[in-house]
Amino acid sequence: MRNDELVKFKQILILGYGVEGKASYDYLKKIHPEAKVAYADEKDDLDYLKKQYEFDLVIKTPGIQKNLVKTKYTTATNIFFANFKGKIIGVTGTKGKSTTVTLIYRILKASGFDAFPAGNIGLPALAYLMTSKKKEQICVYELSSYQLDDINFSPHIGVLTSLFPDHMNYHSSFEDYVNAKMNITRYQTEDDFFIYNPKITSIDKYLPQIKSQKIPFSKKIPVSSDDLKIKGDHNIDNIRASLTATRLFGVKNDKVSRVIMDFEGLPHRMQNLGRFSNITFIDDAAATTPQSTIYAIKTICNVNTIFLGGQDRGYRFDDLCHIIDQSSIENIVLYKDTGEKIKQLLSKLSKRKFNYLTANDLKQGVSWAYKITKPNTTCLLSMASPSYSIWKNFNQKGDQFKYYVLKYAP
Structure with missing residues (x-):
């Protein structure tokens, strides 16, 4: 929704008041100070x-399902797309x-472009929109x-990882x-671009319907994988996606090479948290799906202890259990709700006997991991x-x- 449309409304409710909701509130107060702006959030009122x-x-927060909103609404994402002047x-x-x-952001910055990240990385998009005026x-x-x-909009360049x-x-x-x-x-046109991973077969039926220029990930990267600080095939794919997107802006390989070789990954x-008591501790807390954990087990050498479990969203764990059965893992720390x-499932699929701890917090789990993990292996x-x-x-x-991990380190 464009600003000239927003200012026609006199009473605006922000539904969901987290980080993005607060940015929406500040944005509305700046562009439409006469409006009555309020917010409602589940944590304050069921x-x-x-x-x-x-x-x-x-203005609906993303985490609220659209079918729950029965009145006229928009989103911060739609407001940003409607009013941002750049690409x-x-x-x-x-x-x-x-x-x-x-x-992508770091490669563009290193190449002299005026770029910024938005979303989970960086500030909420509307926070940038309050100051961003440049078309470039x-x-x-x-x-x-x-x-x-x-x-209700599409980006000039869309990337599917x-x-x-x-x-x-x-x-x-x-x-x-x-x-x-x-x-x-x-909403892309022939002047836009869609960059995708050709390994993803579940989008094959969508590709003929896409109007934009379709570009699969670059097959090669300009440096050896041995020179990278981030490991794993999935990270190679992330680099290929970034390369493909930034090459549309004419960036040079020397800029790309320096950025990707220096990149140590995100928290x-x-x-890698370090090596303590001859145990290497790896924090992969962002792995919130079975497939993500499979990537980690395949990428990280000599895992002896693993922490598993969390909210139950109905995922299937069969493939993960098969990978664990074939791995060097011997010790498993379990958390509700999916740990049990x-x-x-692992007991049914595997003939191996694992050491288990059902823990209520990470203090308990890490303490046990220090005691049971074999030297020169990974937790x-x-x-x-x-x-x-x-x-x-x-x-x-x-x-x-x-x-x-640091507290119990000797």
Whole structure:
């Protein structure tokens, strides 16, 4: 919704008042100071949805399903797209979004472009919009399936990093989830670009319908994988996606090479916390799906202890259990709600006997890991489930893991 349309509404409700909701409030107060602006959030009132009927317009936070809003509404994402004057590179995918956004942003900055990241990386988009006036600016925007579910615009360049089941508590099926992700291309024209991973077969039926120029990830990167600080095939794919997107701006290989060789990865994404008591501790708290944890086990050598479990979103853990059965893992720390489900499935699928600890917090888990993990091996936090059964988010979980790893270090 454009600003000239927004200012026609006199009473506006922000539905959901987290980081993005607060940015929306500040934005409205700046562009439309005469309006009555209020907010409603579930943490303050379980009946918060009823307040929508008292206002002319609702600005919906992404985490609230669109079918719950029965009155006229828009979103912060739509407001940003309608009013930003520069180019937008939108990045979506089940995993790899934040890493790819960061790499694209850093490559563009190193090449002299006026770029900024928005979404989970950087500030909320509307916070930038309050100061951004330049047409030559480039926004590298991390877009979730929640944001894309009711988007009315598409970015000039859309990037899809990966695709496997996630957020099944929000989307009614995997097909609906894919549909939401593919909305990134819905409003593109022949002058736009869609960059995708050709390994993703679930989008094959969508490709003929896309009007923009379709470009698969670059096959090669300008440096040896041995020279990279980030490891794993999935990270190579993130680099390829970043390369493909930034080459549309004419960046040179020397700039790209320096950025990707210097990049150490983001916190909580297979982050090496160090070696203590002859044990290497890896924080992969951002791994909130079984597939993400499979990536970690395949990438990280000699894992002896793993932390698993979290909120139950109906994921299937069969493939993960087969990978664990074939791995060097001997010790497993389990957390509610999915920990017991993983344990029972592993008991059925594997003839091996694992050492288990069902823990209530990370203090208990890390203490046990120090005692039971073999020397010269790895202890991996990569829980294959969302964090919300115990923690506020994966950042809090990863921070706590790091705190106790360092606290119990000799």
